[in-house]
Amino acid sequence: MRLVAYRDGNGAEALGRVEDGTVRRLKGVDRIDRTVASAAVLDAEAETGGVALDDLTLLPVARPEKIFCVGLNYRSHVAETERELPSYPVLFPKFASNLIGAGADIVLPPESKQVDYEAELAVVIGRSGRRIDRKNALGHVLGYTICNDVTMRDFQYKSHQWMQGKAWDDSTPLGPVLVTADEIDPGALDIGLRLNGAEMQSSSTDRMIFDVAELIAVTSQFTRLEVGDVILTGTPGGVGFRRDPQVFLADGDVVEVEIGGIGTLRNTVRAEGEAR
Structure with a gap:
């Protein structure tokens, strides 16, 4: 699985799954940090619609504490x-x-x-x-x-x-x-x-x-x-x-x-x- 962190159209942080150059936003999880269990990221459902990866403003893929x-x-x-x-x-x-x-x-x-x-x-x-x-x-x-x-x-x-x-x-x-x-x-x-x-x-x-x-x-x-x-x-x-x-x-x-x-x-x- 390939994941990206990005800003949505409203400027909010989002996490998405990359499939053939299209990013489908994950439901219920918008970051990778200590507040999120990895299972929540790996098992999250993705929205049906998608956005082209090249059209997104990408963020660092994780928000590390350390x-x-x-x-x-x-x-x-x-x-x-x-x-x-x-x-x-x-x-x-x-x-x-x-x-x-x-x-x-x-x-x-x-x-x-x-x-x-x-x-x-x-x-x-x-x-x-x-x-x-x-x-x-x-x-x-x-x-x-x-x-x-x-x-x-x-x-x-x-x-x-x-x-x-x-x-x-x-x-x-x-x-x-x-x-x-x-x-x-x-x-x-x-x-x-x-x-x-x-x-x-x-x-x-x-x-x-x-x-x-x-x-x-x-x-x-x-x-x-x-x-x-x-x-x-x-x-x-x-x-x-x-x-x-x-x-x-x-x-x-x-x-x-x-x-x-x-x-x-x-x-x-x-x-x-x-x-x-």
Whole structure:
């Protein structure tokens, strides 16, 4: 099943099922967050009428209480940063206010001159739990989507903590669709990113150092995972900061993150004040 979050004609939040490019609104549920049981989403009836997906204003596919981001989780990215392979996941937070939907503008803040892209597989939790055992971890997943973990590098490296480079408002696209867990093998997906049509990143999720099950087990050890929480699983090599010459996002750029079995997350970059 493929789901999207969007605004209806009255501006209200809605959740819909995608079928052949048409979105049929779900009855009785309009969001994916901790207030909604995953069964309510999966079992909800859809209205008979539909709207073309391309005609909708999409929202982030989930409304997470917590967003966990994983750094240094692909060997190619670790190599380009000239660091040692981690023995334990590097984690940092983002916030719900950072997220935007597919098609929305990635906002360039005037304070940063080094805004970078990062293609990532995103995991959306569907069953809450604490201290989840690795062997049961994938049973807690509602589905998978795409993220661009946009990063302000000049702020990221002001200190040893990365949060101030990662948690800018209106910077992080999540979507366009959520593909339910029964349709996806998260360990065998092609992942890549294009900037203005040029390939910048290309890899596979089978090259993760810590797989999805391990990331769920690790994060749930210190906090309770709730429905709608999101885990961003890290980015492969090819980020702009590590290129020679370096590549950073600029006003008018178009960034596309593509993951096999899910689709393409496309956003335009706009300077703050120019975003629409």
